[in-house]
Amino acid sequence: MKYIIAVIQPDRLNEVLQELYKRDVHLVTVTQVMGHGRQKGQAQVYRGHKEVGLLLRKVKLEIAVNDEYLQLTLEAIAMGARTEQIGDGKVFVLELQDVMRIRTGETGGMAIG
Amino acid sequence: MLRRSGWVPGMPGAGLWLWVLVLGLMPTLAMAQDTAPSGAEGANAEVITAAADVVAVVEEAGTINTGDTAWMLVASALVLLMTPGLAFFYGGLVRRKNILSVLMQCFVCMGLVTVLWALVGFSLAFGSDTLGGFIGNPADFLFLNGVEFDKPWPGLTISGQLFMIFQCMFAVITPALIIGAFAERMKFSAFCAFTAAWVLIVYCPVAHWVWGGAEGFFGLGADGALDFAGGTVIHVNAGIAALVACIMLGKRQGYPDGISPPHQLPFAVLGAGLLWFGWFGFNAGSAGAATDQAVRAFVVTHIATAAAAMTWAAIEWVLPTVNGHGGRPTMLGTITGAVAGLVAITPASGFVGPMGALGVGFGASVLSYVFVAKVKPLAGYDDSLDVFGVHGVSGLWGAIAAGIWAVPGYGIDGAGGLLAGNPVQVVIQLKAILYTVVYSAVVSMVLLKVVDVIFGLRAEQHEERVGLDLTEHAEVAYTVLD
Numbered sequence: 001m002k003y004i005i006a007v008i009q010p011d012r013l014n015e016v017l018q019e020l021y022k023r024d025v026h027l028v029t030v031t032q033v034m035g036h037g038r039q040k041g042q043a044q045v046y047r048g049h050k051e052v053g054l055l056l057r058k059v060k061l062e063i064a065v066n067d068e069y070l071q072l073t074l075e076a077i078a079m080g081a082r083t084e085q086i087g088d089g090k091v092f093v094l095e096l097q098d099v100m101r102i103r104t105g106e107t108g109g110m111a112i113g
Numbered sequence: 114m115l116r117r118s119g120w121v122p123g124m125p126g127a128g129l130w131l132w133v134l135v136l137g138l139m140p141t142l143a144m145a146q147d148t149a150p151s152g153a154e155g156a157n158a159e160v161i162t163a164a165a166d167v168v169a170v171v172e173e174a175g176t177i178n179t180g181d182t183a184w185m186l187v188a189s190a191l192v193l194l195m196t197p198g199l200a201f202f203y204g205g206l207v208r209r210k211n212i213l214s215v216l217m218q219c220f221v222c223m224g225l226v227t228v229l230w231a232l233v234g235f236s237l238a239f240g241s242d243t244l245g246g247f248i249g250n251p252a253d254f255l256f257l258n259g260v261e262f263d264k265p266w267p268g269l270t271i272s273g274q275l276f277m278i279f280q281c282m283f284a285v286i287t288p289a290l291i292i293g294a295f296a297e298r299m300k301f302s303a304f305c306a307f308t309a310a311w312v313l314i315v316y317c318p319v320a321h322w323v324w325g326g327a328e329g330f331f332g333l334g335a336d337g338a339l340d341f342a343g344g345t346v347i348h349v350n351a352g353i354a355a356l357v358a359c360i361m362l363g364k365r366q367g368y369p370d371g372i373s374p375p376h377q378l379p380f381a382v383l384g385a386g387l388l389w390f391g392w393f394g395f396n397a398g399s400a401g402a403a404t405d406q407a408v409r410a411f412v413v414t415h416i417a418t419a420a421a422a423m424t425w426a427a428i429e430w431v432l433p434t435v436n437g438h439g440g441r442p443t444m445l446g447t448i449t450g451a452v453a454g455l456v457a458i459t460p461a462s463g464f465v466g467p468m469g470a471l472g473v474g475f476g477a478s479v480l481s482y483v484f485v486a487k488v489k490p491l492a493g494y495d496d497s498l499d500v501f502g503v504h505g506v507s508g509l510w511g512a513i514a515a516g517i518w519a520v521p522g523y524g525i526d527g528a529g530g531l532l533a534g535n536p537v538q539v540v541i542q543l544k545a546i547l548y549t550v551v552y553s554a555v556v557s558m559v560l561l562k563v564v565d566v567i568f569g570l571r572a573e574q575h576e577e578r579v580g581l582d583l584t585e586h587a588e589v590a591y592t593v594l595d
Contacts, residue, residue: 045429046374046445047499048486054374 001096001109002070004063007035008081008089013059016080020063023072027112029062039086058089064096066109177263178270184403185271185279191394192282196223196289198387202452203293205380206445206498208373210580211297212380212590218304222289225305226312230281231257237317238280239325246327248318269401279398280320287316287347293498294355295362295570298577301585303568310560311354319549320346331548337525338545339538341410342399344460344512345549352505353550354557355496361561362570364495366577378444385448389418392455396462410462413470414455417462420474421454422447428482446482453481453503457511461518464530469518476514477507509546516542 008016013030020028034055044051065073070093077091101111200219204212226234233251240249254260257277266276288308295304322331323338323346333345340346365372375381396414400407426442433440457477458470465473485502496502516539519530528535564570571577576584583589 044374045441045443047449048429048482049369049490051374 003094003096005092006061006077007058010059012081019076019080023076031060033058033060175265175270181270181402188394188398189279191391195391196286198384201380202384205377206375209376214581218292219289226285230284235277238320246329246331249321290351291355293500294359294496296497300572303564303570307564333545339515340460341463342396342459345545348456348504348508349549350553352501353553355500357557359496368495406463417458417470417474418454420471421478422451424475424478425450450478453477453507456507460511461515464519464523473514481506
């Protein structure tokens, strides 16, 4: 099992979700996060006072999948989130030790879907 | 003192400069139109300092007029609305951990100052001369005794109680203006003590000099100083106290680069809108009656504010800002300009014409922009929300501008201002400003010192870091979950 963390542009969220649904991936947690990469944030000006290097708004998706869904999921995220502009985001893939469905107590691969 | 040369234009965007120039020049070109229509001034031609000065103006024994009463009741309510408007204007500009502390301080002004005003404040401002005209006699209207519901206030056609409650709203908002300077770091107990003392010891005397019928050395109103709705009494007074306060309290931790930007700009825009709306009561209400002078004040208030808002946005647009990128007109800049315009037109509102109002608004934004964006960072003081830069500077400008653009029919012997060929009016304006600045600065400093010794002015370091909402008031504005 894999745990996928993707940080994407907020405006791409809907596209990414649609791509995931097409591939039958439904288990997803979404949070609003702040961050920046090398490009740093957009400068802002308040009454002449410049604020540079501010954090940018991003959206973080967390998705747990069984191994056979890994490639499909990565493909979906790339399809939905790629604009070929700097700042499209990153995807991190981690080994996932176990999962438990709280309602039934099921664990492992069965509990993911 | 105020130099325009500090404002160096960058790459002008097409057409923008034209707008800036037109705004700047039009008032001068159009001066000729701004003479008061003869006869239309009526009884008001003799009114020099408007609402409050009426004490000194002798008219035939008036009776209460229902139309004037209706208007002044509404105007009083409009002025009250400015303080919660100001609360949101300020509240949106602070960090999310401090918004309640700012809203709370504004509401405390509405409560605390009103109580003090009813007990003794009104009498201190509008009682008969005491201490050589320095202040009103506290015994005259102590506990509002002798302020009538059914008899006209001398020189007006509204009752004494209505005049009192209208003036009460002014006393409420003046200390509230100062809050922006020490926002995010002043201890609440110290704020309450300072506000109470400042209203009685600074606001009431200055109101008495200008509006309360003071004679002799302190008789600024009797001198012929033009302050229609409170340029010196309110905005210069509060602006100077604000400057003193923010210097005495010191900078916020992390200022300037470690301070987050405004946490909720839409609140600030809402607040600015309420201020603009309420200001019609403030300025047009200062006519004290539903007269042509009230209409004049209403019209020029609106025009000056519009001009100032557009001027500030235009300045930001034409000045290059970040890393050589073109400037952008900001929402914050636009509302800041609007407030600067409202402040500046206040002392002049009953006396200038619509084209004079354009000049007043234009000058307000130029001067306040220079102070807020250029002078403050150089000087290094932390006036959190630019009370001095906006209210102080534009208040000073407005008080002078009243002496420049006043139309014939107003000013000393009705001779108008500088542009009407009466330069002495500017000198009188400067004298009123000087009195106010010196008195406000010195006494505010002493009061802050005393409060510091008794309560301590500043919140503890960790309280400032956590935020005053939680540490001073045990509540938060925004929950994280649910």
